[in-house]
Every structure is written in structure tokens, then in C-alpha cells.
Amino acid sequence: MKYPQLRLRRLRESAGVRRLVQEHRLLVENLVQPLFVKEGLSKPFEVPSMPGQYQFPLKEAAREAETLEALGIPGIILFGIPAGKDKTGRAAAAGRGVVQTAIRAIKKKCPGLLLIADVCLCEYLVHGHCGRMDGKGRVVNDASLLALARVALSYAEAGADVVAPSDMMDGRVRAIRGLLDQKGFETLPILSYAVKYTSSFYAPFREAAENRPRFGDRSTYQMNPANGREALREAFTDLEEGADMLLVKPALGFGDVIREIRNRFDCPLGAFSVSGEYAMIKAASQRGWLDEKKAVQETHLGIKRAGADFIITYWAKELAEWTKAKS
Numbered sequence: 001m002k003y004p005q006l007r008l009r010r011l012r013e014s015a016g017v018r019r020l021v022q023e024h025r026l027l028v029e030n031l032v033q034p035l036f037v038k039e040g041l042s043k044p045f046e047v048p049s050m051p052g053q054y055q056f057p058l059k060e061a062a063r064e065a066e067t068l069e070a071l072g073i074p075g076i077i078l079f080g081i082p083a084g085k086d087k088t089g090r091a092a093a094a095g096r097g098v099v100q101t102a103i104r105a106i107k108k109k110c111p112g113l114l115l116i117a118d119v120c121l122c123e124y125l126v127h128g129h130c131g132r133m134d135g136k137g138r139v140v141n142d143a144s145l146l147a148l149a150r151v152a153l154s155y156a157e158a159g160a161d162v163v164a165p166s167d168m169m170d171g172r173v174r175a176i177r178g179l180l181d182q183k184g185f186e187t188l189p190i191l192s193y194a195v196k197y198t199s200s201f202y203a204p205f206r207e208a209a210e211n212r213p214r215f216g217d218r219s220t221y222q223m224n225p226a227n228g229r230e231a232l233r234e235a236f237t238d239l240e241e242g243a244d245m246l247l248v249k250p251a252l253g254f255g256d257v258i259r260e261i262r263n264r265f266d267c268p269l270g271a272f273s274v275s276g277e278y279a280m281i282k283a284a285s286q287r288g289w290l291d292e293k294k295a296v297q298e299t300h301l302g303i304k305r306a307g308a309d310f311i312i313t314y315w316a317k318e319l320a321e322w323t324k325a326k327s
């Protein structure tokens with residue numbers, strides 16, 4: 001059929017028909033809210049570059065988790081900021097560390113809330129990089145693996161439901177899977193940041209997590225944004241090593257990568273709508289340049305359309321509030 005018999009606008013004239021034939025929907029059940037917990041903080045501190053996002057003291061983290069759960073958000077991902085840093089990142093695997101303590105407190109109040117623990121060393125190391133350093137200022141891959149595995153194990157022992165290595169060291173999924181299985185956590189899933197690009201859009205996160213590198217950048221271990229085929233190799237490798245779910249980060253500029261991974265692999269796939277994406281829309285909407293709700297809906301539907309099963313997003317709480325108000 002051709003025009004005038006074929007009129008695609010017939011499916012757009014009525015709001016009811018538009019809803020009926022809508023191909024993708026943004027559901028609160030598919031959202032995960034990041035949560036920053038800082039040791040030694042007395043009250044919530046709003047992150048200047050991320051309006052509406054806070055560093056929470058330990059006593060407030062569980063309350064915020066209760067609020068998120070009441071809104072129907074199924075899970076959170078925890079990032080910890082310790083009171084002190086050192087050259088080995090020892091506090092990251094401490095039984096009474098900031099993330100471990102937060103996990104126990106949140107699980108006590110919200111036993112049904114999915115708790116994902118981000119596994120990395122950058123918040124705990126004085127230099128701010130994601131792995132151990134040698135004497136020449138280079139991140140040492142293999143020497144970092146056992147440390148990362150011990151961090152993941154400590155989170156599992158504290159009660160985390162999922163561990164999510166974000167460091168981008170080669171072999172870290174295998175190391176974590178091996179230690180978890182050895183210690184009786186063979187059923188605990190690993191969500192791997194399999195495809196994590198070096199990105200300028202992480203800047204507000206680094207303020208929130210207080211993990212800005214003191215020198216250099218992370219381009220020797222995070223991926224080059226110009227590369228797409230490499231993402232498939234990273235995804236394949238992590239699945240072979242025992243990852244149960246994969247994550248692409250950032251989300252907004254990498255829909256093609258999400259789609260390629262979705263087409264190639266059948267595993268659960270998530271995307272991280274990162275801090276810079278959040279800050280960009282917030283700033284534009286506060287100046288009246290964008291309609292905030294419409295922009296967030298549009299960008300997140302785009303992430304879903306690309307093939308993500310779930311989205312880690314700083315908008316999870318507001319999207320849930322907007323959905324609740326609408327109903």
C-alpha cells in the first residue's frame with residue numbers, strides 16, 4: 001500500500017491509540033537508584049553539581065532506602081565514602097566499613113529491597129584510581145584482583161544481593177566469582193560493568209564519591225569512547241568469566257553499543273545513566289531551556305529502546321514520584 005491508502009498518522013491521531021501501540025514503556029520496576037553513603041557525616045549533604053542528590057550519613061541511608069522502597073523502586077546501588085584513604089584501600093574490605101555497615105542497616109529496615117554493592121577501590125585509595133599502583137604511577141592489573149575479590153566478598157558477607165565490579169581490571173570477574181564460590185556465595189549474582197567508557201560525563205559523580213584521580217586519568221583501563229567492537233569483546237569475556245548481568249556506562253551516547261550487546265547476548269543487560277547526564281538535564285531545566293519531565297522520559301525511553309532491561313539512574317526517585325502522582 002502507498003499513500004493515500006497508507007497513512008501512518010492514523011496511529012497517532014488518538015491518544016488512546018498512541019498508548020495502545022506504544023512499543024516501549026518506562027517502568028519503575030526497571031529502575032535502580034544510586035545512593036552515596038559517607039562515613040563521619042552528621043547530616044545529608046547535597047552534591048553541588050547534582051541538585052537533588054545527596055551524600056547520606058549512615059544513620060540516614062536506611063531512611064532514604066525506606067522512602068525509595070515505598071515509591072516502588074526495586075533496588076539501589078551503594079557507593080561508599082570512607083573517613084580515610086590509604087595506599088592499599090584497606091577500608092574497602094573492612095567488615096565494619098562504610099558500605100558494609102550501610103548494607104546491614106538497610107537490610108534490617110528494608111529486607112525486600114535489592115541491594116547492589118559497587119565494587120571498586122577508587123574511593124578508598126589516596127590516588128583516586130581504581131586499582132593498586134606500582135612505583136612508576138601505573139595501575140597494576142593483576143595485583144589489584146585479589147583486593148577487589150576481597151571487597152566483593154566482604155559485601156556478600158554483609159548481606160548484599162548483587163556485587164557490581166566497576167574497576168575495569170582484566171580478570172576481575174573471574175577472581176570475584178572464584179572467591180565467592182569458594183566461600184559459599186555461589187548463588188550471589190555478579191553485575192559486571194563490562195562496558196565502561198572513559199567519559200567526561202562522570203565529573204559530578206567524582207565530586208559525589210570524592211574519587212577524582214590525583215594525577216592522570218583512567219584511559220589506560222576504561223574504554224575509548226570511539227570503540228564499539230571492543231565492547232563486544234569485553235562483554236563476551238566477562239560472561240565467560242562468570243558474570244550474570246552486564247552493564248553499559250554511560251548510557252546516553254552509547255545506544256548503539258547497548259543495541260549491539262542486546263543483539264549478541266541473551267543475558268540481562270543494564271545501562272547506567274550517569275551523573276553528567278543528570279546534571280546536564282537538571283541545569284537546562286532549571287534555566288527553563290528544557291521541560292525536565294519530558295526530557296527525562298525521552299532519554300530513558302531511548303535507553304530502553306536501545307535494549308536495556310534495567311537502568312541505573314539518578315532520576316529513579318523522581319520518576320517514581322512522577323508516576324505515583326500521575327496515578
